[in-house]
Amino acid sequence: MKRISSTGGNVNVLSIVFTAGLAFAVCGALAVLTVTAAPTAALAAGGTLRVALQTDIIAKQPHRLMEANFPWLLAVYDTLTRYDNTLVPQPALVEKYSWSADGKTLTLSLRKGVKFHSGRELTSEDVELNFKHLDSAKAASQLKPILGKITGFERPDAQTLVIKFKAPAPDFFDTAERMMIIDPKAIDAIEEGTGPQVGTGPFIWKEWVPGSKLVVERNPNYWQAGQPMMDRIEYTIVPNREAMTLTLEAGSVDLIVTPDAKDVLRLKSNAKYAVIPSTNQTPTMYLGAYVTAKPLDDKRVRQALNFAMPRQRFADTILLKLSEPNCLPWPKISPAYDEKLAKAYPYDLAKARSLLKDAGVQAGLAMNIGYSTGQKELKEFAVLYEQELNDLGLKVTIEGFEPAVFSTRVVNKQFKNLWLGVAEGAALYPASLLTQNNPWRAGNNTSDFRSDAFEDTVAKMSTELDPAKQKGLFARANQILIDESFNMPITNQPYFWVSTAKLSGLAFSKSNMIVFTKITMSK
């Protein structure tokens, strides 16, 4: 019989196979045996704050505001001013400011002795260059519209910047609140991905591995004496939300952002953890309607859809009572929030049925609802809502789109029926949402909704400095939003951070960015 195996060759293969397996097993066993306790929590002053994030950091362009960057931007950068709880700008890099009598000239006095991490002192020229950079195509900044209102800059000295406006700009401080002041000499390298982020913030950018981690270290020359309290912040990316929560429970991190609602409730009842809700800007979940095609061109149909929304059930069962129904885009802290109008469309199927009948809508009418697959809660809302619309005799199709496809469709107005979206920026000066956000913009929005009254109101909101008159304009805008229902808010998305109970001093800016300067960890 022919010999079919070569002993030498086989022994080698088998040896390799078993040696590799054995080596792994031995290493694994040794690793388990030599396991040491995880590093203990940081000291009261100094130490390392460990943060787990679900979404990767996008360290390309700090002038473009991306939610993924909100957890680190204010660690590395400062802004000119920062809103307090009543949206009054408080000093930051700007020590004081003053408006001219006609509201068209703003004088900013910069804080003296503030240094970039590069060692350069911050000057008025740097701030001007930051404003001008908003115009760059690479920045693609949402803050760019402010440039359309500015006619020029003057620099009387190194610490003073005078900004001239075409008309009063009450929304200017929305930009001052959100524009990171970057060292202009570092901008090119940041945009090309060849250099570190260089700001004036409490921490210095040290190490970034995309998709894995970010490390920032205490800025010893920070302009706020004695701050920050921590020596170092380490961010780790944990893409799986459940696993992110477990890293906190395993003691591997001290702080996590937006865990699942069920985990928020679970951890809330455990004294080892602190649940920190953001009461600031929480994004608005809404149903958008394309209003130039039948049947949604009739506002009675849109109002019927508004009455059929199971907002309370959604807030109770899907969001586990972590949020409240809201028929307006504004969260409670917004000056445009109106408690009565926020409840303008209580769940009322009889009313919805009656409005549909008045509009001549026949049973079996087909409706499509698009949503982004990146928004799990909205899909669950769509399923709840589908049942309600079916009860009204409508035939509903729900369609999920990848986030990239969803964005493309919203921007290009490709949703010709209904879609579920999330709007950012509703907690700042109300004109910002209605002039900058695609689905909500007066004049050219995703719904193709046009109204002279609405456009006129928003234009006036954008230039009115008198708070009493602003209030009247907000009320008018709200009446139009409620009556026309081209976008139908559902609720404000809950936004939570969960930390170990040892952590204190966590604060948020009005744009939901973390303020790190006062964070400490007890022993």
Place this chain on the structure above:
Amino acid sequence: MLTYILRRLLQAIPVIFFSAMVIFILMRLAPGDPAAAQLGTDATPENIANMRRTMGLDQPISLQFIRWLRDVAQGDLGRSYVNKVPVATLIRQRMAATFQLALAATSLVVFLALPVGALCALNAGKRIDLLLTSLISIIIAIPNFWFGILAILLFAVALGVLPPGGWVDITRDLGAALRALILPAITLSLNQAAVLSRYVRTSMLDILSENYVRTAHAKGMRKSAVTWKHIFPNTLIPVLTILGIQLGRMFGGAVVVESVYAWPGLGRLLVTGISGRDYPVVQGTLLLMAIVFIVINLATDVAYGIVDPRIRLSRKR
């Protein structure tokens, strides 16, 4: 052997070119604009047009392909649209983590699948076989993410003996790197080991019924000698094919495990690239994966020759 390897490598060039072309075209055919994906729902059409120009997407596709191919030939895979980091750097950062996990998991797969499969085959129909095959079926049915979360709960949260996730560079801290590797490697390998052990069992059962095995026993060879010299080596031939495919998949297909254990591997890089329509990252990563698959296939073929000399002889003719 060297000539054979060189010939196979030359044959790989058109395969890689064709793969590159298919990858490039498929990405362009996928719905979703990279500029809109970057800028989100509040972007203006002007912003998007500017961003497309910056990305070079306003050029004809054929020109984009030629430019990309030219750059790749010069070793430049481009820069990520999302974070501007060179794709080569992103891949290099992920390669170490991916190799570490793939090699550890493959070692475990081999270490588990071969003895379990052999034990089942040698005891076919007996109680131990029934027990192990039932266990294997259960393991195959368990989703990776579920097992991963449970493993974290048990070993990291409840017992606190292993970290819940994260990758540590093996050159920086060997002990920490190995500790971090244990749970992801076990999670990734368990399902694959179960599948492979079934192949080992089936393959070995086939070999056991061959005439040469019966003859070897009839000659009075010791049972262990028959097993190690005649049965096991021949069992390895089909097993190597499956193992090669499994290893190739681990380089890009470990996304779930990478997500659960915060493991910065190539799979996650690819998936986030696809969802963000980050063309350079997707093209670069897929191209690398195509090359890895080609190399693994080649290595598998070479391993056939080592395990079975007839394969080598037939090539010489």
